[in-house]
Amino acid sequence: MKKKICMAMALVLTLSMAAGCGSGQSDSGQGGAGSTQAPESGSQTQDASQGAGGDGEYKDTITWVIGNDQDYLDPQMNVSNSKVIPQYYDGLLGFDSDNNIVCKIAESYESSDDKMVWTFHLREDVYFHSGRHCTAHDVEATFDRLLDKENPVRYTTNYSYIESAKAADDYTFVVTLAEPKSFFLQSFAKHQTAVLNPEYIEKYGTDLGSTAESVDGCGPFKCGGWTKGEEMVFERFDDYYGDVAQTEKIVMKIVSEQTSRAIAIETGQADIADGVSPDDAVRLDGIDGISVSKTDGNGCHLFQFNCKSDNLPLQDPKVRLAICYAIDRDTICDYLYSGLGEKPIDSVMAPSVAGYTSVGVLPYDVEKAKALLAEAGYADGFDMTIMTTAVYNRGVEMGEILVEQLKEAGINVTLEVVEKAVFSSAWGGFTPEEFNSQFGWDMFIMGSGGDADADTLLYRIIHTADTNINNYGFYSNSQVDELLEKGSVTMDEKERNACYEEIARILFYEDPFGCYMNLRKNVYALSDKIENFSVSPTNTMDLVHLRCRK
Amino acid sequence: MLKYIMRRILQMIPMMLVLSLIVFLMVRMIPGDPVDLMLGFDVPKDTKEFERERLGLNDPLPQQYIRFVGNALKGDLGTSIFSGEPVVKELAKRFPKTLILAIGGTVFGALVGIILGIIAAVHRNRMADNIIAVTSLMAVSTPSFFLALILMLIFCLQLKWFPSIGMDSWKGAVLPIITLGAQAVGSIARTTRSAMLDVIHQDYIRTSRARGVPEHIVIYLHGFKNALIPILTAVGLRFGGLLAGATLVETVFSIPGIGRFVVDSVGNRDYPAVQGSILVLAFTFVVVNTAVDLLYAAVDPRVKYD
Numbered sequence: 001m002k003k004k005i006c007m008a009m010a011l012v013l014t015l016s017m018a019a020g021c022g023s024g025q026s027d028s029g030q031g032g033a034g035s036t037q038a039p040e041s042g043s044q045t046q047d048a049s050q051g052a053g054g055d056g057e058y059k060d061t062i063t064w065v066i067g068n069d070q071d072y073l074d075p076q077m078n079v080s081n082s083k084v085i086p087q088y089y090d091g092l093l094g095f096d097s098d099n100n101i102v103c104k105i106a107e108s109y110e111s112s113d114d115k116m117v118w119t120f121h122l123r124e125d126v127y128f129h130s131g132r133h134c135t136a137h138d139v140e141a142t143f144d145r146l147l148d149k150e151n152p153v154r155y156t157t158n159y160s161y162i163e164s165a166k167a168a169d170d171y172t173f174v175v176t177l178a179e180p181k182s183f184f185l186q187s188f189a190k191h192q193t194a195v196l197n198p199e200y201i202e203k204y205g206t207d208l209g210s211t212a213e214s215v216d217g218c219g220p221f222k223c224g225g226w227t228k229g230e231e232m233v234f235e236r237f238d239d240y241y242g243d244v245a246q247t248e249k250i251v252m253k254i255v256s257e258q259t260s261r262a263i264a265i266e267t268g269q270a271d272i273a274d275g276v277s278p279d280d281a282v283r284l285d286g287i288d289g290i291s292v293s294k295t296d297g298n299g300c301h302l303f304q305f306n307c308k309s310d311n312l313p314l315q316d317p318k319v320r321l322a323i324c325y326a327i328d329r330d331t332i333c334d335y336l337y338s339g340l341g342e343k344p345i346d347s348v349m350a351p352s353v354a355g356y357t358s359v360g361v362l363p364y365d366v367e368k369a370k371a372l373l374a375e376a377g378y379a380d381g382f383d384m385t386i387m388t389t390a391v392y393n394r395g396v397e398m399g400e401i402l403v404e405q406l407k408e409a410g411i412n413v414t415l416e417v418v419e420k421a422v423f424s425s426a427w428g429g430f431t432p433e434e435f436n437s438q439f440g441w442d443m444f445i446m447g448s449g450g451d452a453d454a455d456t457l458l459y460r461i462i463h464t465a466d467t468n469i470n471n472y473g474f475y476s477n478s479q480v481d482e483l484l485e486k487g488s489v490t491m492d493e494k495e496r497n498a499c500y501e502e503i504a505r506i507l508f509y510e511d512p513f514g515c516y517m518n519l520r521k522n523v524y525a526l527s528d529k530i531e532n533f534s535v536s537p538t539n540t541m542d543l544v545h546l547r548c549r550k
Numbered sequence: 551m552l553k554y555i556m557r558r559i560l561q562m563i564p565m566m567l568v569l570s571l572i573v574f575l576m577v578r579m580i581p582g583d584p585v586d587l588m589l590g591f592d593v594p595k596d597t598k599e600f601e602r603e604r605l606g607l608n609d610p611l612p613q614q615y616i617r618f619v620g621n622a623l624k625g626d627l628g629t630s631i632f633s634g635e636p637v638v639k640e641l642a643k644r645f646p647k648t649l650i651l652a653i654g655g656t657v658f659g660a661l662v663g664i665i666l667g668i669i670a671a672v673h674r675n676r677m678a679d680n681i682i683a684v685t686s687l688m689a690v691s692t693p694s695f696f697l698a699l700i701l702m703l704i705f706c707l708q709l710k711w712f713p714s715i716g717m718d719s720w721k722g723a724v725l726p727i728i729t730l731g732a733q734a735v736g737s738i739a740r741t742t743r744s745a746m747l748d749v750i751h752q753d754y755i756r757t758s759r760a761r762g763v764p765e766h767i768v769i770y771l772h773g774f775k776n777a778l779i780p781i782l783t784a785v786g787l788r789f790g791g792l793l794a795g796a797t798l799v800e801t802v803f804s805i806p807g808i809g810r811f812v813v814d815s816v817g818n819r820d821y822p823a824v825q826g827s828i829l830v831l832a833f834t835f836v837v838v839n840t841a842v843d844l845l846y847a848a849v850d851p852r853v854k855y856d
Contacts, residue, residue, distance in 0.1 A: 065715070071588070071590070079589075079590035152597065154589070154590070154593060207634065210634050211634075227806070228632070228633045228635075229633075229806060229810070229811070229814060230806045253715070253716070253804070254804070255715050255804040256801060256804070256810075256814075257801050257802050257804065259699065259802075260702075260714065260715055260801075260802055260803070260804055263699075263702050263703075263706060263707065263714045263715075264714055264715045264804075266707055267706045267707055267710065267713070267714045269713055269714055269715055269716075270715075419582070419817070420582075420587065420817060421580070421581065421582025421583070421586070421587055421817065421818070421819050422581045422582045424582065424586040424587045424590065425581065425582045425583060425586040425587075428586065428589075428593055428594065428595055428598060429594055429595035429596075430595075469593075469594060469595075
């Protein structure tokens, strides 16, 4: 007993430290750049068959604890993450758990030779949860809402390349582009294009997706209830045209405290815990009856530069490069993320993103950093400000390490830790002058990733722009701009990949846009009774095949 | 008595008005605004401006304040920017849970605190007194999230007696109430001890003992009754502290109460939700304190309110 108490006390100390470090876990992948999907590797399936026992006794309800709730259940407005929308809604195309593009509501599709006209042939057995039969006219109504420039939704600008999107008959839908786009299919597989019920568009308007009642999709689950900040219920949709979900009900409970989520899975109150901390991941992995799934995501952390900062050294690419060389990413990953197995990233995108080529992890080289600073005329160093926030997992600790590491190169950093509200208010169309006077950060933490394609990931955030609506740090490089423009219209994969490799090389070794840090993992703690667990690199769980032994 | 109650109610009006103004201004003084958080980034400034206009956030502050007070007087605390639900409805959903925690915590804290305080006073400067002094100090200085985690580890993980998250049944309320109440135990025990020490040296106690009245009656009936006024004050004040302290406990035990709602709403800069919650919490606190004042008369007939 004494031993147990001692162990419990030791555990408490560890836990309390974890709790003290804060519930920094958050879904920050969407933070920087878009929020969608990606192909290849990473996804992991813990197959049912192993250890299933074959008793055929499965729970009717699976409980999944998660840190944050959703903002809207409207695919055209949701920015939270891609965990929930794909469960309720389906589009013409989608991604499988390995993030390959697959047909959903569309049975097949073809394009004209010039890739300007895409024709989708719809399945005839698709129904909305409300019972309405889904046709191409519903898809047209969905796109009318998505593309409406007069009353834009959040993702309207992402699809501005579409000239028209019309139903040719009940089961044929034709999309005409203004110019061919290499990422077209990727962007059509995103949840933003999920089909909506026109009656609901009419009835709920901008309130669509703000309550459980206003959700009506063609996805594998119906929304069985949503108490904001508390829980959301996924109910099996029996008339789904694809595989019908194996579990009748999945309850997503919001438990904001990371440590409480870990304890919930230990006590058996939860079957799946989402977003466990590095410390909890190590601890839980050693407990009988619990396993921790760590799969490659397609997001990464980075610290972006304010390339038009009032602080002149930051405007010099050599200084920015010096900062990148002065950061020891291996130490940061070992110290902060070893429990999750996260490693430094070797490109400006994850390996799961279409267009990825490795350009190598930028080496840690303080001498080179000092030499570059001397070349730029700052041999004695300079002062700068870095903003960070706990919105990103261990974002504050990472900022603190940067302060110490940059000191080695003679750079004196003031760290500014802000909360989510301040962080969110800094982006959205400021000019450099406005941004510098209101915020004045020389570098700031950001998440990048979420998109399955290099174009949709990079174009918005690094192509020259007047304001920081997407290009948060006012980055501008004419060569990069040209390569981005070329990449978006180049249909030949090899040629296209070469564009993005060159962009990655420039951003890593010549004119940095930010200091790329660690490639993120999708981390879940699971009860050993869970079967068929699978999560895609975009962090979408396959709830359809998920089941849990009693 | 009635006159006194009326006077207290009238006093509440200017107090609530001043409080509403302070909360209204403070919540707007912190950087960041709800629209940025609601729409996320990558949204053009124009769209955000349109949304601010729609929510009335661009109106002059005095106009916004008058609208808020005017509606509050009609029982309408506005609509939560994030959930889109009326704040009154949101609070009605959460308030009972927080109230259960605060009342439970107060009762637990008062019971344990008073018993420990009396024992400490009776055994003044002896071992029991010292142990209770140390225990009280520990109870006051242990952060509630830390205590919550220890309790979770022992009672949820090891013994599996109670659930670690949620408050779907009475079982879910036990650990949060103990966590909250522990904060009050220390201060109530100390107050009880000193109040009892004052009393047990009074002449009438000595007289009772001389008359041969059993010691437990002397202490618990004659002594305790007369020490009740400062104890009641301490308990009443702790109730307010527990209402506020529920925030951390609700977060750790994942209980959707008003405390967690306030924290989430401050994080989201959900102005109507923060204003409404603070007003309701403050109102509850004032009502409880008024009730405590009235109780003075009940426990001590010498107290008169007219």
